[in-house]
Amino acid sequence: MPVTPEQIAVALSAGIxxxxxLFLAAYRPVIFLGFFFILFTLVWRTASMAFIDLTGPVWSSQTLRYIGPGLATPLYVLAYxxxxxxxxxxxxPSAIRTWPDGIDRRQxxxxxxxxxxxxxxxxxLFLAYLFLDMLRHGSIxxxxxxxxxxxTAERAGAAHRWxxxxxxFLAFWWGLMFAAERLRNDRLDLRYLGLLATLLGYMFLAGNRFSAFYSLSSFFVIPLSAVFVQQAVGRSGAPFHWVVRMFGRREIATFGAGALLVVLLAAGAIFINLVSVRGYEGEQVLSQFxxxxxxxxxxxxxxxxxxxxxxxxxQPDPVYDFLFQSPLDPNRNTSPQYLMLQTIGEPRTSEHLRAGVQLAGGFPEIFFELFGPIYAWPFLLGSGCIAALLTALIVKGTIQGRYASAFLALYVLFGFDVxxxxxxxxxxxxQSYWIKIAALAIALLLERSLAGSGLPLLPWSIAPIPRPCWLVAASRSIRLRFQPQARQ
Known part of the structure; x- marks a missing residue:
């Protein structure tokens, strides 16, 4: 069967x-790690869209219709x-060249x-309570x-729902502390890798599939982009030189083992869900996958x-009215609601929403639905500018030890991530989103004013570690015993 120009355009755009x-991963680690949570999704959706365009018509069991072929991939790649x-x-690199000079190395x-x-x-303590609470409720x-x-909705305790x-955000804070230990003390703090591995193990037991492993790991690595700022402005032309220059073989092996663990957990969770929970058998398992x-x-x-x-x-007016004024469920993401309503209609959309089921997708198609094929592009570019600036705040905050603004910048960026x-x-x-923006602005102002006095808004040193009286007395006795010898 001959290859058509449309197929060439689809394959070429997806490949580009x-x-x-891949170029970002090899030469721009700050962007790759700082935006990895979204980059992975965009690559996945590009592969999915290209599959539909190239092999269509393919059956979509959720929309009950055939879709494809077409030229959606080049258009969506432009949006990405x-x-x-x-x-x-x-x-x-030229913009972040001076950032390493501001690394807070105070120990x-x-x-x-x-x-x-x-x-x-x-x-x-929190992780221990999570496991105990799961056992207390009597079902894994x-x-x-x-x-x-x-x-989550019917059996889990308050800690699991939180x-x-x-x-x-918890995974991001762990990654922030992990990066801070590397920047301040130049050490790989394995405690945080252990915490992340334990949490992923808990999510596996809690019946999660791919999304939990992907999102938790992605948010953990966001602050690590600050660790590689120095390598990002280097002169080396070798791909992935930032990995070799920053980590030794043992550390690379540790990260590789961790990545392999995440992949195996996610693959096992998907298989168990399809076979044991949803009851698929034989060829159905592979086709559903x-x-x-x-x-x-x-x-x-x-x-x-x-x-x-x-x-x-x-029609922009009905779309705007549905998204912002009269959706089916105003407490949830309204964009998939609209797309589902236009695709599968009623009453299936309401039935899905009541069951807690929401079809995947929404970006960038909701921009085209709302603003049209032409006027959507400035909004796509503008949202990317805001996301890039917030990511820069996270990186700089991590470098400078301004952990309050780094965390709050992630809190604001999370809306764009969704x-x-x-x-x-x-x-x-x-209203809560604008409160987050205000909190970020206040944190930035306070940290800037305190920086002149050398004071952090969120200090690295919290308090002296209390020691038992017997330990203090013993150390004093030892010190007095060896002092005369030192003088001689």
């Missing part, structure tokens, strides 16, 4: 975008590139409790064959492309 991401262009400008005095050690202690989802959202909401990997991530996006670009069916993952736009009208 994957090469761009518009998102990445601001990162290439804001975080270019805590001997006998002081550090922010990092306090984090480890509290985190260990992995062995009881319970879906993760069913366990983790389901704020787990990404490939549909989830290659069709479901982009099915809504491809149908939206067909509606807007092929049939010119877009937008890139699921097309969410209604986060901008939430």
């Amino acid at each position: 975008f994957c090469f761009l991401v 590139c518009a998102t990445l262009v601001p990162f290439l400008i804001v975080l270019r 805590a005095p001997q006998g002081m409790l550090t922010l990092s050690s306090l984090t480890v202690v509290l985190s260990m 989802p992995l062995f009881a064959h319970i879906e993760r959202y069913t366990y 983790l389901a909401t704020y787990g990404n 490939w549909e989830r990997v290659l069709v479901q991530p982009s099915e809504l996006g491809w149908i939206s492309y067909e509606r807007v670009f092929l049939h010119n069916q877009w 937008m890139y993952i699921g097309g969410m736009l209604n986060f901008v009208i939430a």
Whole structure:
């Protein structure tokens, strides 16, 4: 069967975008790690969209129709590139060249409790409580064959529900402390890798599939982009030189083993869910796996492309009204709701939402649905600029020891992360989001004013570590015993 020009365009555009991401991984580690959570998703959706364009028509069991072939991939790749262009400008090597000069290398005095050690202690207590609480409720989802959202909604305790909401921020804080230990003390703090591995093990037992392992690991590595700023401005032309220059063989092996563990856990969790929880057998397991990997991530996006670009069916006023004023469920992401309503209609959309099921997709198709095929592009570029600037704040905050602003910048960036993952736009009208922006602005002002006096807003040294009286007396006795000998 001859290859058509359309197929060449699809394959070429997908290949160019994957090469761009590979270039970032090889030569721009600050961008690659700082935006990895989104880059991975964009590459996955590009592969999925290209599969639909090249092999269509393919059956979509969730929308109950055939989709593809077409030219959606080149269009969406342009949208992804518009998102990445601001990162290439804001975080270019010449712009971050002076950042390593501001690394906060002040170490805590001997006998002081550090922010990092306090984090480890509290985190260990929290993880211990998580496991005990799971046992207390009497059912481990992995062995009881319970879906993760069913366990969270009906059986899990308060600690698990908190983790389901704020787990990404916890993983980011661990990564922030991990990076701080590297920058301040030039050491690989294995305690945080142990905490992350323990948390991933818990998520495995709690019935999670791929998304939890991917998101927690991605948020953990975001602050590590600050560690590689020095290598990002180096002169070496070798690909991945930043890895070799920063880590030794043992450290590279440690990170490699950790990445392999995440992959194995995610693969095992997906297989167990398909076979034990959902009851698929034989060839159904493989077919369901490939549909989830290659069709479901982009099915809504491809149908939206067909509606807007092929049939010119877009009406900004009804879309705006649904997204921001009268959605089916105002407490959730309204973009997939709209796309689902246009694709599978009622009552299936409401039934899905009541069951806690939401189809994948939303970005960049919701921009085209709302602003049209032409006016969407400035908004795509503008959102990328904001995301790039917030990522720069995270990197600089980590380098300078300004941990409050780094964390709050991530808190604000998270709204854009959800937008890139699921097309969410209604986060901008939430009052709580503007409170987060105000908190970030206050933290930036306070940290800048305190920096002149050499004081941090969030100190690295917390308090002296209390020691038992017998230990103090023993150390004093030993010191007095050896003092005369030292004088002689």
